[in-house]
Amino acid sequence: MTNDTEELHDLRLVVNGTPYEISVPARRLLSDALRHDIGLTGTHVGCEHGVCGACTIRMDGKPIRSCLLFAVSAQGAEITTVEGLTRSDGELGPVQQAFKECHGLQCGFCTPGFLTTITAGLEENPRPTREEAVDMIAGNLCRCTGYQNIVDAVLRASEIADEQGGEVSA
Amino acid sequence: MKPAPFSYARPTTLEEALEVLGTSGDAKVLAGGQSLVPLLSMRLAAPGLLVDINGLPGLSQVDCDSRGVRFGALVRHAELMADADAARVQPLLAKALGLVAHGTIRNRGTTVGSIVHADPAAEMPMVLRLLGGSITVASTGGTREIGAEEFFPGPMESSVRTDELAVSAWVPALADGAGVAVDEVARRHGDYALCGVAAVVGTEGGRITSVRAGYLSVCEVPTVVDLSEAFAAGTADEESLDAAADLALGALEPEDDIHASAAYRTQLARTLTRRVIRAAHDDALDRAGKEGPTP
Numbered sequence: 001m002t003n004d005t006e007e008l009h010d011l012r013l014v015v016n017g018t019p020y021e022i023s024v025p026a027r028r029l030l031s032d033a034l035r036h037d038i039g040l041t042g043t044h045v046g047c048e049h050g051v052c053g054a055c056t057i058r059m060d061g062k063p064i065r066s067c068l069l070f071a072v073s074a075q076g077a078e079i080t081t082v083e084g085l086t087r088s089d090g091e092l093g094p095v096q097q098a099f100k101e102c103h104g105l106q107c108g109f110c111t112p113g114f115l116t117t118i119t120a121g122l123e124e125n126p127r128p129t130r131e132e133a134v135d136m137i138a139g140n141l142c143r144c145t146g147y148q149n150i151v152d153a154v155l156r157a158s159e160i161a162d163e164q165g166g167e168v169s170a
Numbered sequence: 171m172k173p174a175p176f177s178y179a180r181p182t183t184l185e186e187a188l189e190v191l192g193t194s195g196d197a198k199v200l201a202g203g204q205s206l207v208p209l210l211s212m213r214l215a216a217p218g219l220l221v222d223i224n225g226l227p228g229l230s231q232v233d234c235d236s237r238g239v240r241f242g243a244l245v246r247h248a249e250l251m252a253d254a255d256a257a258r259v260q261p262l263l264a265k266a267l268g269l270v271a272h273g274t275i276r277n278r279g280t281t282v283g284s285i286v287h288a289d290p291a292a293e294m295p296m297v298l299r300l301l302g303g304s305i306t307v308a309s310t311g312g313t314r315e316i317g318a319e320e321f322f323p324g325p326m327e328s329s330v331r332t333d334e335l336a337v338s339a340w341v342p343a344l345a346d347g348a349g350v351a352v353d354e355v356a357r358r359h360g361d362y363a364l365c366g367v368a369a370v371v372g373t374e375g376g377r378i379t380s381v382r383a384g385y386l387s388v389c390e391v392p393t394v395v396d397l398s399e400a401f402a403a404g405t406a407d408e409e410s411l412d413a414a415a416d417l418a419l420g421a422l423e424p425e426d427d428i429h430a431s432a433a434y435r436t437q438l439a440r441t442l443t444r445r446v447i448r449a450a451h452d453d454a455l456d457r458a459g460k461e462g463p464t465p
Contacts, residue, residue, distance in 0.1 A: 027172065027175055029207075048172075049207075050271075053272075056274055065274055069278065070207070070222075073203070073224060117274065121273075135359070138358070139272025
């Protein structure tokens with residue numbers, strides 16, 4: 001259902017270092033702008049009211065829920081989506097690598113939100129305890145209930161980042 | 171799960187924002203949006219206009235002095251929580267903010283916005299009530315200060331008029347000899363609590379002189395009960411804590427809802443009242459110990 005008379009707003013978003021000019025109605029959620037207007041479908045949309053965490057992205061470095069923000073409000077912001085976590089040479093980033101090693105990815109739907117949340121979490125706290133790792137992912141839901149492996153992956157990602165010189169993001 | 175259409179304004183001065191709010195009649199203020207956007211997405215709210223205040227200058231400050239902490243309408247939960255001066259002047263702020271949702275929500279959500287949203291299940295409206303803080307609101311007619319006592323007239327309702335913008339909140343400093351604590355029970359850490367309790371315990375020379383407790387998710391509005399009379403003996407012994415819990419439950423009317431029965435809420439309120447008063451008393455003694463012996 002579209003409303004042809006709806007006013008459109010022109011805005012510029014920098015996503016994973018690339019600028020995009022889009023034109024969207026005020027009610028366009030940032031999650032939908034990323035997926036539909038920009039074509040980056042790595043950001044997943046689950047509950048759309050801020051509970052599940054699947055749509056987590058980084059805005060100006062901080063993890064936020066892209067379903068709880070209107071694209072117009074993000075005007076001028078620097079955004080990193082899950083697509084921005086891979087290293088520039090195409091190799092997996094430490095959190096992605098750890099998910100692979102620890103089987104933190106099951107059906108994969110919640111994975112983008114976990115990857116962005118954990119990447120930002122490890123920058124803030126590079127050597128988390130298991131308890132801190134649990135707390136780090138407490139805002140993200142996995143309907144396969146793969147939490148044990150995901151917690152393992154947080155701790156493994158911390159080790160990998162350390163081995164690679166401490167850089168957790170691409 | 172998409173919002174209905176609305177018009178959008180992003181003013182760059184406070185005057186412009188107040189002008190828009192004053193003339194619209196059907197506007198909502200958008201700051202962090204962590205409570206508002208879900209309401210719009212579920213179409214529980216459908217305002218004709220959103221006034222996005224994120225471009226307004228001067229609303230991101232945290233100002234602390236010996237009397238208290240003032241924080242602007244664009245101060246995010248995470249920023250207030252990390253503010254060392256605010257945590258020193260009124261430590262209940264950071265303690266309670268740690269229970270507000272999850273880190274990703276705290277990065278965007280504003281504390282003033284959460285207070286104005288007036289959810290009886292939220293931490294910060296209760297904290298404002300317990301501490302006896304206030305909210306400063308502005309309109310084209312001028313500014314006024316609303317005390318926490320009158321700020322929450324009903325469930326999910328605040329005293330901010332539709333033509334007004336809440337520009338800042340203020341909470342008083344922790345008094346000498348006082349201690350604070352907060353705890354809650356939620357199904358998942360960071361979710362809305364089934365019951366939450368915070369307390370301020372005043373002491374003098376180690377003896378308890380006053381006890382106030384605030385309750386969230388128990389009644390239809392954030393509720394504060396003075397429990398001082400249960401501590402006539404001046405100590406937080408088992409008998410006094412039992413008396414305090416009885417006194418609190420006499421003043422509360424725990425609600426039934428889909429998440430918990432009234433009986434279960436009553437049990438949680440009893441247990442948390444005891445636990446939190448004890449912790450706030452310990453906090454008061456700790457602080458007194460750090461400041462040296464009381465004369």
